[in-house]
Amino acid sequence: xxxxxxxxxxxxxxxxxxxxxxxxxxxxxxxxxxxxxxxxxxxxxxxxxxxxxxxxxxxxxxxxxxxxxxxxxxxxxxxxxxxxxxxxxxxxxxxxxxxxxxxxxxxxxxxxxxxxxxxxxxxxxxxxxxx
Amino acid sequence: xxxxxxxxxxxxxxxxxxxxxxxxxxxxxxxxxxxxxxxxxxxxxxxxxxxxxxxxxxxxxxxxxxxxxxxxxxxxxxxxxxxxxxxxxxxxxxxxxxxxxxxxxxxxxxxxxxxxxxxxxxxxxxxxxxxxxxxxxxxxxxxxxxxxxxxxxxxxxxxxxxxxxxxxxxxxxxxxxxxxxxxxxxxxxxxxxxxxxxxxxxxxxxxxxxxxxxxxxxxxxxxxxxxxxxxxxxxxxxxxxxxxxxxxxxxxxxxxxxxxxxxxxxxxxxxxxxxxxxxxxxxxxxxxxxxxxxxxxxxxxxxxxxxxxxxxxxxxxxxxxxxxxxxxxxxxxxxxxxxxxxxxxxxxxxxxxxxxxxxxxxxxxxxxxxxxxxxxxxxxxxxxx
Ligand SMILES: [Zn+2]
Numbered sequence: 001x002x003x004x005x006x007x008x009x010x011x012x013x014x015x016x017x018x019x020x021x022x023x024x025x026x027x028x029x030x031x032x033x034x035x036x037x038x039x040x041x042x043x044x045x046x047x048x049x050x051x052x053x054x055x056x057x058x059x060x061x062x063x064x065x066x067x068x069x070x071x072x073x074x075x076x077x078x079x080x081x082x083x084x085x086x087x088x089x090x091x092x093x094x095x096x097x098x099x100x101x102x103x104x105x106x107x108x109x110x111x112x113x114x115x116x117x118x119x120x121x122x123x124x125x126x127x128x129x130x131x
Numbered sequence: 132x133x134x135x136x137x138x139x140x141x142x143x144x145x146x147x148x149x150x151x152x153x154x155x156x157x158x159x160x161x162x163x164x165x166x167x168x169x170x171x172x173x174x175x176x177x178x179x180x181x182x183x184x185x186x187x188x189x190x191x192x193x194x195x196x197x198x199x200x201x202x203x204x205x206x207x208x209x210x211x212x213x214x215x216x217x218x219x220x221x222x223x224x225x226x227x228x229x230x231x232x233x234x235x236x237x238x239x240x241x242x243x244x245x246x247x248x249x250x251x252x253x254x255x256x257x258x259x260x261x262x263x264x265x266x267x268x269x270x271x272x273x274x275x276x277x278x279x280x281x282x283x284x285x286x287x288x289x290x291x292x293x294x295x296x297x298x299x300x301x302x303x304x305x306x307x308x309x310x311x312x313x314x315x316x317x318x319x320x321x322x323x324x325x326x327x328x329x330x331x332x333x334x335x336x337x338x339x340x341x342x343x344x345x346x347x348x349x350x351x352x353x354x355x356x357x358x359x360x361x362x363x364x365x366x367x368x369x370x371x372x373x374x375x376x377x378x379x380x381x382x383x384x385x386x387x388x389x390x391x392x393x394x395x396x397x398x399x400x401x402x403x404x405x406x407x408x409x410x411x412x413x414x415x416x417x418x419x420x421x422x423x424x425x426x427x428x429x430x431x432x433x434x435x436x437x438x439x440x441x442x443x444x445x446x447x448x449x450x451x452x453x454x455x456x457x458x459x460x461x462x463x464x465x466x467x468x469x470x471x472x473x474x475x476x477x478x479x480x481x482x483x484x485x486x487x488x489x490x491x492x493x494x495x496x497x498x499x500x501x502x503x504x505x506x507x508x509x510x511x512x513x514x515x516x
Contacts, residue, residue, distance in 0.1 A: 009263055030264050036379065055383075056285075058277035059330040060269065064254035067269040075274050075329075077282075077378055085378035087265050087275075100285050111268055121267070 006121050013123035014108055016048040018084065027082035050106030051129065052080040057090065057098050066112055078104055078126050092127040103129035135228045136355035136362040137512065139168025139348035140474040145312040145462035147245040148342040153187050156344040157196045157241040160470075164237060164346035168358050173348065174233035176200075176207040179220030179240035180466035183209075185255040186247045196239060206233070211466075213259035214415065216240065218469025218499030218508035221347065225368040225510075228349045235354075240470030241344035252340050256465065259502035261376035273337060273416070275377050275503040277329035280418040283384055284331065287433035291331035294417035295322040296439040298335055298459050301414060304446065305456025307486035308475075312341050312462030338415045341462035345470040347477070352515070360516070361481040366402070366494070367511035369395035375505040388507035389426035389498060396496070396509040397428075404428040407511070408492040409451040409479055411472040413500035414458050423498055424450070427509070446489055454479060454487045469499035473510060480514040 011017040011031075018029030023040035027048070035042040057076040060067070067073070074090040076098075090098065091109055104126040111123040141163020143156050151159075157178065165171065178192045189195065193207035212219035217240025224238040244252050253273070257266040260275060270278075284291065298317055305311035317335065325335035348358075355362035371391030374380050381387060397403060404427060412427075414420040421435030429450045430438045443449040455461055455475040458468055476495040478484045484492075498509045 005263075009267075036374075056278040056282035058274055058281060058332070059327070060271065060274045060277075061326070061330070062253065062271075062273065062328045063250065063269060064257050064266065064271050065248075065250040066254060068250055070269065073269060075268070075270050075278070077278050077383070085383075087270050087278075087376065087378050088268050100282065123268070 016050055016106055016124055018046050018048055020044045020046040027084060029080065029084040029086060048080055048082055052078040052104055052126070054098065054100055054102045054104060055079045055085060056100060059095055074098065076126060089125045090127065091125040092131065105129045132229045133231055134352035135225050135349055135365045136352045136515070137347050137365065137473065137477050138350045138355050138358040138362050139164040139170070140346070140477050141167060142310050142345040142471060142474050143343050144310045145341045145343035145464060149245070151342070153183060153189060153241060153243040154195060154199045156243060156342060157239050158200050160241070160344035160346040161196070161200050161237060161239045164348045168348035170235055170348060170358065173202065173205060173235045173237040175227055175236045176202060176205055177220040177224045177236065177238045178207065178209045179217035179238065179470060180209055180242060181211055181213055181216045181259070182242060182244065182255050182465060185258065186252065187243050212506045212508070213501035214465045215469055215499040215501035215506045215508050216466035217345070218472070218497070218510070219370070221470060221473055221510065222368050222370055222508055224349050225365055228351060234350060236349045237346060238349065238470060239344060239346040240467035242464035242466040243342050244340040244464060245342050256340070264376050271329070272503060273332055274329040276416040276418050277332040278377065279383060279422070279503070280332055280416070283418055283421070286384065289436050292323055293436050293440060294336060295319050296444065297414055297417040297420045298322055300439070300444050301453040301457040301459035304454050304487050305460035307484070308455040308461060311456040311460055312339060313456070313460045332416060336417050338458035338463035341464045343462060343464035343467045343471070345467050345474045347470060347473055362515055363477050363480045364513045364515045365510060366513040367396035367399035367509065369399060369509050371395065371507045373505050375502060377503050384422065385432070386422045386426040386504045386507065388504055389423055389500065392507040392509040393427040393498065396511050400511040402494060402511065407450070407494050407496045409454050409489045409495050411454065411457070411476055411495065411497040412452050413498055414453050415463060415500070419500060420452065422504070423500065427498065446487060451489050454489060455484060469508060472497035472499060473512070476512045480512060
């Protein structure tokens, strides 16, 4: 992924910055500038708390090429307390202790290193809440 | 709008064709379909393909395939809708004939995947997902389906072993299909012992990537009988879409795109699920087969896996699926898959499905799904003689 593309995504990646719809009040992540609930324009920034719970999880053993060195790793769909869901990796956790409904919190970690010369992308992962 | 018929079908064997390149796969299927229809020219060519740019370094397939098929000069474009690319090409071919803009149209779906190492193909296929919010975080298509499967198991009280009948049924039916990738009965114990790809989803649960091409020729129904003794009418053709990312959907376990496209198709054809004699669905993973059965009205929510466990998906069951192997055992050359489904449905409706023949099949449905569910394309085909 190019330097510019990483830069464009940094607000949402580092701080879970989404949007608030001023028309219907929906919390929106990832930001899309159009409310998916009521289709009104929605550009007011909203920084999410980073707290949520696990909707589902998996351990990936056969990853795409860019993640081969990281495998096996855990991924999850996290329902954020503000409402939206995000997909992310889990960290600081062992496989046996993860369950649906488990409270988690967001942390910033390296999500991908592209080759020896490549740029390192940082972004959100989730870990068990309160550790 | 004019009534449209499928008047010719062609296909290559699905598998690892190390000796045949992309263009020649397409050519073989296309020539087969045109010979079956008895036509030497077409008014337009639609090429369904997802990954030629990423895996073969070749785009611009419309002109390329047209030229190599001896159709230089003809109207020709490539159509892409992730794993539903082939069905999308069929949809556009249908629109052209139904709308009266073209009379005889060829549709070919083609994919060449096995030259690339596994992880590269996995990475390319993940382009069907949301690049910034799924793939960038290490979620492959298999991982996304694993997340859906895990939640489904929890929500409705199933074990991962309960998904085995989808794969076992597909393998049993592929035994009767000379074009299928696998001719190997799958035992329950083999399924249960298969190594994990993304827990709880194992290697035997997912459809294999493959090389292959399939083609159909379309024409107005009033011409059809002159072109082919056993034409099949396209009774419905419909596309539905949803958010690309699983986490952006209203309910990840409800395939809204499939609900929309099948609903539109039922209305267009004036039929209900009970009228359908067999259903070629998108069994890229067992969970997708279950969710597709539920979204299209063949099973209540949470009962798709139950339908399979009860044997109702078999050739003599209430809703036979994957009758010639499905994605799971015929193989899944992604951009070609939607056209393979149509070709196989025509085989069933012509009474040419051999040992997999569904008795007295009159109405067949196909549904091709892009990515983890963001595009669903449904066709209903009807025997007219
Ligand atoms: Zn709104």
